[in-house]
Amino acid sequence: MNYKNYFSALFLLLSAACFANEDIKTNSENSSKVFYLEEKLVSKEISVDELNDENFSSKIEEGYVLVDFFAPWCGPCRSFGPIFVKVAQDMQGIATFYKLNVDKASKTTSEYQVKSIPTIVLFRDGKEISRHVGSLTEEGLKEFVESNL
Known part of the structure; x- marks a missing residue:
């Protein structure tokens, strides 16, 4: 019985980690898009x-x-x-x-x-x-x- 609780808790932790990792990938993709947009805006500026x-x-x-x-x-x-x-x-x-x-x-x-x-x-x-x-x-x-x- 103790093993069932242990495996259930482990399964929940691994599931949460997988979903969190997916969010990180999504945010990382978005941040690179934001960086690209910022890079485009900066390139329009002139230098003195x-x-x-x-x-x-x-x-x-x-x-x-x-x-x-x-x-x-x-x-x-x-x-x-x-x-x-x-x-x-x-x-x-x-x-x-x-x-x-x-x-x-x-x-x-x-x-x-x-x-x-x-x-x-x-x-x-x-x-x-x-x-x-x-x-x-x-x-x-x-x-x-x-x-x-």
Whole structure:
């Protein structure tokens, strides 16, 4: 009699484990589909190129160009980075957006007298037309660009 209870309990545990394993497979299949969809969404985003001392002048000389002077260790810069990329995507064709790491481009940073970061500078045909020091919201950044075009 003791063996019957033992085998019954073992059968129930194995059955539950099999059903649980089926759920795991289903969830795993769904999560890979979700990952695939997320991958597709990410691929539609544009990237913002990073400038340096060597290519800075040539990249800002034509049209409207917005440059984000930043540093990777700067908290407000890290918060502002995704906003800058989102607005760059939204304003594609209106202005060209670039980032400049102040730690890697000290000559340009000094030349444009950037003392605080993040600093965004708007250029038109190579000449500075406006700047903003500090982080902005998405709406604030769009307004800054549009008001200076």
